[in-house]
Amino acid sequence: MTKSELIEALAKAEGITLKAAETAVNVAFQSMEQALIKSDRLEIRGFGSFKVKNYDGYRGRNPKTGDIIEVNSKKLPFFKVGKELKERVNALLSDEEEKA
Amino acid sequence: MTVTKAHIVENLFAKNIFTKTESAQIIETLFEIVKDSLEQGDDVLLSGFGKFSVKEKNQRRGRNPQTGDPILLAPRKVVTFKCSGVLRERINRGK
Numbered sequence: 001m002t003k004s005e006l007i008e009a010l011a012k013a014e015g016i017t018l019k020a021a022e023t024a025v026n027v028a029f030q031s032m033e034q035a036l037i038k039s040d041r042l043e044i045r046g047f048g049s050f051k052v053k054n055y056d057g058y059r060g061r062n063p064k065t066g067d068i069i070e071v072n073s074k075k076l077p078f079f080k081v082g083k084e085l086k087e088r089v090n091a092l093l094s095d096e097e098e099k100a
Numbered sequence: 101m102t103v104t105k106a107h108i109v110e111n112l113f114a115k116n117i118f119t120k121t122e123s124a125q126i127i128e129t130l131f132e133i134v135k136d137s138l139e140q141g142d143d144v145l146l147s148g149f150g151k152f153s154v155k156e157k158n159q160r161r162g163r164n165p166q167t168g169d170p171i172l173l174a175p176r177k178v179v180t181f182k183c184s185g186v187l188r189e190r191i192n193r194g195k
Contacts, residue, residue, distance in 0.1 A: 001133075001134075001144045001145065002145050002147075003146050006130070006137075006144070009133045010126070013133065014125070024126045024127070024130060025130060027111050028108050031103065031111045032103070032149070033149060033187060034103075035103035035107075038194075039194075040101050040103050041101070047134070047135060048181075050181075052191060075191050075192050076188065077181070077183050079179075079180070079181030085138065085139075086179070088138075088139045089139055089141075091139070
């Protein structure tokens, strides 16, 4: 599913125009981006939470040439799946287990 | 500070298109659609933000870290998130 498919699905489900649905999708993800850019924690109940982790720089090597390179410290967002979504993606599997 | 769904609803309401109730309903439906897609095993690709995908994990032998007892972990699916390059740069620049 792409962003435009999400916009279409939202417009259809809510009976709103594509333009309004696009605004909603953009506001949602821009709000999430802003939180991560400020390194704030972000939690969407039932979906998951995001936390920006700091990684220290280190001295690495180019595996091809063996040259020493400095890897700078960096920040990366880390996603932890929420309980509801975690259970839902596995729902089909556990149904099969129960039948077996 | 922790940003939550309530903040997103507030930001949508501020666009003056929907009432507060409608805004809350729309944001709820939006995440419901994303969850539905992942539940069906269909990845969700949001350009500029990142990609949510469902990965299948094989059955494997593990250990109870407390007792050291060997246990068999059932095959399962996990949701992973890969941040887009654009967003990663913005996070590192802080703006």
